[in-house]
Amino acid sequence: MELWxxxxxxxxxxxxxxxxxxxxxxxxxxxxxxxxxxxxxxxMLVLDGAVQTTIADxxxxxxxxxxxxxxxxxxxxxxxxxxxxxxxxIREILKHDEVEKAYxxxxxxxxxxxxxxxxxxxxxxLDDERAEVVITDGIKxxxxxxxxxxxxxxxxxxxxxxxxxxxxxxxxxxxxECLKEDGLxxxxxxxxxxxxDLIKNVFHAVKSIFPITRLYLGFIPTYPSGLWSFTLGSxxxxxxxxxxxxxxxxxxxxxxxxxxxxLFALPTFVQEIIK
Amino acid sequence: MELWxxxxxxxxxxxxxxxxxxxxxxxxxxxxxxxxxxxxxxxMLVLDGAVQTTIADxxxxxxxxxxxxxxxxxxxxxxxxxxxxxxxxIREILKHDEVEKAYxxxxxxxxxxxxxxxxxxxxxxLDDERAEVVITDGIKxxxxxxxxxxxxxxxxxxxxxxxxxxxxxxxxxxxxECLKEDGLxxxxxxxxxxxxDLIKNVFHAVKSIFPITRLYLGFIPTYPSGLWSFTLGSxxxxxxxxxxxxxxxxxxxxxxxxxxxxLFALPTFVQEIIK
Numbered sequence: 001m002e003l004w005x006x007x008x009x010x011x012x013x014x015x016x017x018x019x020x021x022x023x024x025x026x027x028x029x030x031x032x033x034x035x036x037x038x039x040x041x042x043x044m045l046v047l048d049g050a051v052q053t054t055i056a057d058x059x060x061x062x063x064x065x066x067x068x069x070x071x072x073x074x075x076x077x078x079x080x081x082x083x084x085x086x087x088x089x090i091r092e093i094l095k096h097d098e099v100e101k102a103y104x105x106x107x108x109x110x111x112x113x114x115x116x117x118x119x120x121x122x123x124x125x126l127d128d129e130r131a132e133v134v135i136t137d138g139i140k141x142x143x144x145x146x147x148x149x150x151x152x153x154x155x156x157x158x159x160x161x162x163x164x165x166x167x168x169x170x171x172x173x174x175x176x177e178c179l180k181e182d183g184l185x186x187x188x189x190x191x192x193x194x195x196x197d198l199i200k201n202v203f204h205a206v207k208s209i210f211p212i213t214r215l216y217l218g219f220i221p222t223y224p225s226g227l228w229s230f231t232l233g234s235x236x237x238x239x240x241x242x243x244x245x246x247x248x249x250x251x252x253x254x255x256x257x258x259x260x261x262x263l264f265a266l267p268t269f270v271q272e273i274i275k
Numbered sequence: 276m277e278l279w280x281x282x283x284x285x286x287x288x289x290x291x292x293x294x295x296x297x298x299x300x301x302x303x304x305x306x307x308x309x310x311x312x313x314x315x316x317x318x319m320l321v322l323d324g325a326v327q328t329t330i331a332d333x334x335x336x337x338x339x340x341x342x343x344x345x346x347x348x349x350x351x352x353x354x355x356x357x358x359x360x361x362x363x364x365i366r367e368i369l370k371h372d373e374v375e376k377a378y379x380x381x382x383x384x385x386x387x388x389x390x391x392x393x394x395x396x397x398x399x400x401l402d403d404e405r406a407e408v409v410i411t412d413g414i415k416x417x418x419x420x421x422x423x424x425x426x427x428x429x430x431x432x433x434x435x436x437x438x439x440x441x442x443x444x445x446x447x448x449x450x451x452e453c454l455k456e457d458g459l460x461x462x463x464x465x466x467x468x469x470x471x472d473l474i475k476n477v478f479h480a481v482k483s484i485f486p487i488t489r490l491y492l493g494f495i496p497t498y499p500s501g502l503w504s505f506t507l508g509s510x511x512x513x514x515x516x517x518x519x520x521x522x523x524x525x526x527x528x529x530x531x532x533x534x535x536x537x538l539f540a541l542p543t544f545v546q547e548i549i550k
Binding site for chain 2: 004006010011012013014015016017018038039040057059060193217219221225226227252253254255256258259261262263265266267268269271
């Protein structure tokens, strides 16, 4: 028997891969969760039918969303991840020695538990003494804490279901307040091929709140189109003014200092989206 | 009835999209050819089951493979395209006023004819007076012409069937001889996620022949992984030493001068491939 998992990336487009085993499935309080063993990408975390991460390409997403903001802030001591229950972003954050505490603010405890059990390569840093897991709604957490973080990373699912509120203006205002006076944040903001309205709306919302707003791009083969965007809002530090000669070398497979500014060089059609 | 076309991008991975109509199919002397009307990408050219180009994303590939070499050479007058029967690269080349003649060297006449009939947005420049179509084997053509071109663009299909010889050392040597003494060439060289051995082999082959060898990357959503590589070999001009302030603005949707050097900034795992 051949077993294939298909994500309907849009109503007219599918991404389909051969699986050798369904490792685990659950209906959590918030979403449908599955861990699949795929031939092409190794183990895969699927939430509500959408690929979240795989062993083969998780480094792309996790490094892109972590190291760009962390190497833009000159001294990130206290960092929060909103979402990101698989732990991949926490693992990358803790590669930065100056980070004293990294909070994982995840609404769905079962995502963390499944990742710890079935995706140890990704979740491995969640038990680090510098990591603190808080099971709560990210919107609530951000609203209730002021002037607390150097960097906030919004590692959300797509803007459906539990993540809808993470793409709204009021959330970015709360993020602004939750950051210290020289803080910055980054959010994953979907594909420039299929989600142009979302990118435009988020970019302008962030721009109306933060003095510095930048969009950068990366390749993630298991995400729709393979091209993914990240929106960065900053109170003080500009990622384009980082002295890349001072970036410390850390163990990475995607990010490197020479790539730091190149990620912000946008194809013309992407420039048009955020004009 | 729902009709879906699926490209098996690897034995374990499929790309599947809804089609409203099969516009045209043919078994040519060299390959199976199909023109499909897709919901997501508009019309699509498929050769031997592999997506070649679509109306929605053809600009990515055609601009990337054309404008990087043409803006690296200071005065490209005579340009050849090996393959590329759809005409998209010719269209981009002819945006450069200094080009006096652009040759399309295509082995399969039926690809050109189908593109002219069904993909006019892409093939529109093939009847330009500066374009000359030559129906012949690209390997033969390149071997028989010495010291002839400023720029050669190898717009091949995947390295199976008629295109196998376009990925061999002897072909790159012939390309070197076919170029003028300050000429340069570029070839599409597949996905850094799925074709690492090919990229490595081509890069080292080109490096053993040309004084300057560079790899650059772009996003093409309908190609496997969405991340695509291009290998550039040059006798004299280095794409990284172009004065981008002097690049003329032309009408593009992907390429822009600020992107020119950023395309060569490689993720670490890609640097490792060509080390």
